[in-house]
Amino acid sequence: MxxxxxxxxxxxxxxxxxxxxxxxxxxxxxxxxxxxxxxxxxxxxxxxxxxxxxxxxxxxxxxxxxxxxxxxxxxxxxxxxxxxxxxxxxxxxxxxxxxxxxxxxxxxxxxxxxxxxxxxxxxxxxxxxxxxxxxxxxxxxxxxxxxxxxxxxxxxxxxxxxxxxxxxxxxxxxxxxxxxxxxxxxxxxxxxxxxxxxxxxxxxxxxxxxxxxxxxxxxxxxxxxxxxxxxxxxxxxxxxxxxxxxxxxxxxxxxxxxxxxxxxxxxxxxxxxxxxLGNPWWAFGPSAARYIGGSRSVNHRGTIEYIRRIEKNRSPVDELEHLTAEQMIRERFVFGMRQLAGVNWNSLRSEADSATSNSIEAAMGKHVAAGWMIRNGENVRLSREGLFISDVLWSEYL
Ligand code: SF4
Incomplete structure (x- = not known):
């Protein structure tokens, strides 16, 4: 990134x-x-x-x-x-x-x-x-x-x-x-x-x-x-x-x-x-973060600075990240897993390179074995126990 x-x-x-x-x-x-x-x-x-x-x-x-x-x-x-x-x-x-x-x-x-x-x-x-x-x-x-x-x-x-x-x-x-x-x-x-x-x-x-x-x-x-x-x-x-x-x-x-x-x-x-679902979105106003075309950009947090920059014909964007293909897959997995319905892993995996897919699979295997995730055919989702500790799981996927 x-x-x-x-x-x-x-x-x-x-x-x-x-x-x-x-x-x-x-x-x-x-x-x-x-x-x-x-x-x-x-x-x-x-x-x-x-x-x-x-x-x-x-x-x-x-x-x-x-x-x-x-x-x-x-x-x-x-x-x-x-x-x-x-x-x-x-x-x-x-x-x-x-x-x-x-x-x-x-x-x-x-x-x-x-x-x-x-x-x-x-x-x-x-x-x-x-x-x-x-x-x-x-x-x-x-x-x-x-x-x-x-x-x-x-x-x-x-x-x-x-x-x-x-x-x-x-x-x-x-x-x-x-x-x-x-x-x-x-x-x-x-x-x-x-x-x-x-x-x-x-x-x-x-x-x-x-x-x-x-x-x-x-x-x-x-x-x-x-x-x-x-x-x-x-x-x-x-x-x-x-x-x-x-x-x-x-x-x-x-x-x-x-x-x-x-x-x-x-x-x-x-x-x-x-x-x-990892879809793109526009965002406007101070501190607003948008995600478009694989790039995430964030406007300046300060309202006065946001106004001042625009008044001076300058961009209010303060940070810009270009996500790699691997990062986009990893983020889509983590954001998708926030939904109780989980993620269609077969479909997401088909878009990932083998190194990314193997690394997500390895973490997922561990979490399924621990009882924090449930894998059912092509779908993977959090278990009830996983829901309660989800915050600590995500770092292994990002
Ligand atoms: S200051 Fe209070 S009302 Fe305003 S955004 Fe924060 S939580 Fe909401």
Missing amino acids: RIIKNTDTQSERNWLSEWGWRESGPASLAAYVHIPFCRHRCGYCNFSLLANREDLYERFLNAFEIELAELKEPRRVETIFLGGGTPSILPREPMARLLGMLRHWLPIDSQGEWSMEANPLDVTDEFCEQILSLGINRLSIGGQSFQPSKLLRLERDHSPEQLIKSVERAKNYFSSVSLDLIFAAPNESLAGWQDDLKTAIELNVHHVSTYGLTFEKGARFWGMRQRHEIDSLPEELELELYKEAIESLCNHGFDHYEISNFAKPGHRCKHNQNYW
Whole structure:
């Protein structure tokens, strides 16, 4: 793999080819958009965003429009995911401008999936009506918990009541509503997590994404843990909470289709499935990472630097990697294995050279023998035990 750190010295714009795009290559069916604004920064979050910077919305959208226009012509996609940050934070006019430019440059079929992440506080009737009328058909609500004390610990800015109201309201407008829930927050108990799951189930959401809290360098929680102000949960309890999520959600009609994702029938996230299948995708905005033509490029993380570069007619790309054929196979294997259905290894192996295929086979043989993977004819997938330790397996394939 060749990683090139962009030196920010380009003056000529040809970002489409820098992204790895070739007209003869496969179409990108998915697009990710990063909106880097939030009201405040939650303690566990190290995403690329600025808190309380309404003054930058217009400059950001100006830069973003220039980046989008580098597509040169409208490119049809099947899915768009607006994440961040908190895309729902944008007021009415900037929101209309953002969605209007996306509709122009990334036209999406009526059958397509267009998701937006939303903070519960933003989910008003007016907001839902506006974004629905502009094409959004799936809302992903960043709720995280229904317990007042856990929300406080996570430094969320909404109450359980506001979260419940936002889910109920969103369901009146959108055919698919997803809820994010965090587990393994400091001091969390099994009973509290069971209550979170019970409320999510009673609310009858269509999709749940649930992640164990991580302590990322750069997030405030990282420093707090270093200073012993907060602790991570013991690993055994975290595992118990994860098992509880699987049990409860699967017992109530959810299909556990990816390590961290659960869907009611017909509600899997098509956008994320593109990632797991190794398909190419576009990406726009600060810190956004795209994968096109075997190249992965990542925009600068800093919102101001992203804007500044574009204003100076320079590329916002900060890193560019050209993956080798071997790396692409290895990544497709690992991403594909995140899905509970696993990977069609016979088909993937037919695209690999013998050294790559033998090396994956050797690791797989070990993991099947250990009971962490199940091989069934041409298919290989994680076992239930493998699910619980999947993070430690992947380094043997990459
Ligand atoms: S967790 Fe979500 S709402 Fe909180 S700062 Fe990060 S992106 Fe914003």
